[in-house]
Amino acid sequence: MQPTRVIEFIDAVAVYGDYPALAGVTFSVDRQEIVLLQGPNGAGKTTLLRACAGLVPIVRGSAHVLGVDITTDRESIRERVGLLGHQNGLFAELTIAENVDFWSTVVGASKLERDVAMQRMAIDGKLANRRVSELSAGQKRRCALACLVVRRAEIWLLDEPHAGLDAKGRDEIDLILREAASAGATIIVASHEVERAQQLASRTVAIVAGHVRGVS
Amino acid sequence: MSVSRIARAVAVKDLRIELRSRIVTNQVLPFSGLVMVMFAFALDSDDVLQDVAGGLVWLATIFSLFILVQRSFAIEVSDGALDSLRVAGVDPQGIFLGKSISLFVQLIALEVVLFLTAVVLYRVNLGGSGLVLLVTCVVSATAGLAFVGTLYGGLTAGARGRETLLPLLLLPVVAPVLISATRATEAAFTSNGVTVSEGWPWVAVLAVFAAVFGLGGLLSFGSLIEE
Amino acid sequence: MTTTELPAIKGVGTQATRLYGVLALIALGWVLVGGLFFTPEDVVQGDAVRIMYVHVPTAWTAYLAFIVTGVASACWLLGKKHSMGFDRVAGASAEVGVAFMALTLISGSLWGRITWGTFWVWDPRLTTTAFLFVTYLGYLAVRGLGGSPHQRARRSSVVALLAVLEIPLVHFSVVLWRSLHQEASVLSPDGDIKMDGIMLFTLLFGVFGFSVLFAWLVSHRQRIMAMHDAQRASALEVAMADRLQEASS
16 A cells, blocks of 8 residues: 655754754655755755655654654665755766666666666766766766666655756756656655746745745 | 675775775875884884884784775765765665775785785794784784774764764774784794794684674664764 | 743752762761771882772772663663663763773872882783773763764764673783783782771772762763753754744744
8 A cells, every 4th residue: 555645744843953954844745746845045955855865863743754754763764765965975986887886786776777777867878987076067966866766766855956957957857757756756856946846846845944834 | 685785886886996096005005114114213123123013014004994994984975975875775784894895805905015014124034834823813803903994984984073083983992903913913923932823812812803893893883874 | 932941950969869979978988087097008018008999999980880881872772762861871971980980090000100110000900991991082072973862872872882892802802911921910909918807898888989979970960961951952942933933034
């Protein structure tokens, strides 16, 4: 039985030291939705994404992801959730192919899935043998996305995925996200790019000063 | 994904990165070689050097251990890879084993060079049975160092102000290795009238140490890298 | 803006702690008076033996602190509820323990200086205490690393349990090492003291007194930590209210 509500936060509070980065967030997402998370810097977008991935502890309120209470168990959902944060998680001295290969191996993806992911992100062919340290920001981002794609996560959390990409790259990402959603994944994108993201998302959630303000 | 597959992927990745960046060969080996030379300057006596050669090799190894461990985790932290591995739910035991293996290989390479340097600079003797003892000692001591290095390296990776914690945490823990490996090495070199057979009990201590921290590390690593 | 009022607290003592605080004072008072005046001097060492009445109990208490931290850490880790009280006791015991370890090292060092002429001997007990001291400094540093209270407790309890694995290995290696030099019995300052009745009594009373002192210090420290946590919780309320205001403006 698959619950339709994949994320449910009620008055959730997350702290960094003594600072409440999330100061009482009420927020929910249903399966296969594509949600845009929007807000100024410091509002808590990154923290909310990391909280959904089980990386940040929720100290008050309730928070459920994929039916699991993450205030008590943050670790079991991690395999099922994919996060692309500000950093790419790549190894600079390795080539694109080696990075995607590594990630495919540790998450148990097949060679076919790996090849498809690299192809969709347009990083196969000659580009695949270049070291990550030699790539442009956009190319690194696409490599990081390919590493995310092979994980076949049920929820995709993306923090500014369009940053550093040209128009073609951004279109490609949107296409991938839409395909992933129709294949069953739930997508949350935090982005400054309001217009473009609104084309992509079914709904927008605004977050301000650690609180969710309005949904459209 | 099985722990052994993850471990192998991590170890291969780490060693491949080292082969490309050559930090160990170009920076750490010269550093430790220099340390050996500086011991000679400080101790200024051929007889003394010959007697304490075993201890000096292991001291130089431990100093280099800090650099190797910090390097091992710097590659994970620089682009948030360790974070990504955590969020992907990759079994930390696999990460621990993989990084321990890679650290082990790098340490062995370092120690081979250091022992050769000792033979040349400090003029130690090494016979047949001594060599067997030495090899066993090196393997078990290095396994122990690799396990604790990875374990405490994981703990101190990442946030600001943590790297300086590594020597404070690691030095007391590696003391048994330093004591035991040095005694076993001295037996292998038959320095100070020690016979080769007296070295074997020390190797047993090293083996116990490696087993304790191998197991302890497997159980603890996940908790220590968590935020 | 609402604030959570903390109850006015006059101190962290309760009837129980006052009781054993007094007990500790009495015991230590006896040890002080008895150790200095009523006990005889040693045949070999003379008056220097009186340092024993401080050194042995503080050494014992240092090891007690180590055990308490280990047990409390295990209780935290293995308990289903991960009750923070265990974590606080582990931390308090480590802090107090470090102080006692320092006392042990200083008193041992002075004793060695007076009886043997050297400030340091590689006696296994002293050496292991030195390692315990440094290890616990490291443990306290780890307790100071950031993160949520739950994660800090988890990390610290794991480090404490690793120390429980490590210290016996260190001790065993040092014992084995010193046995090579065949000094073990000779260099231990209290190895060849013949204890008569009152000396033994004072010593044991000292052990008792210092242990009770240890318990008193740990309870108080632990309570202060609990108050500190409560204060942080109320500070969090304030910060959250501030953010709410920020969000609605």
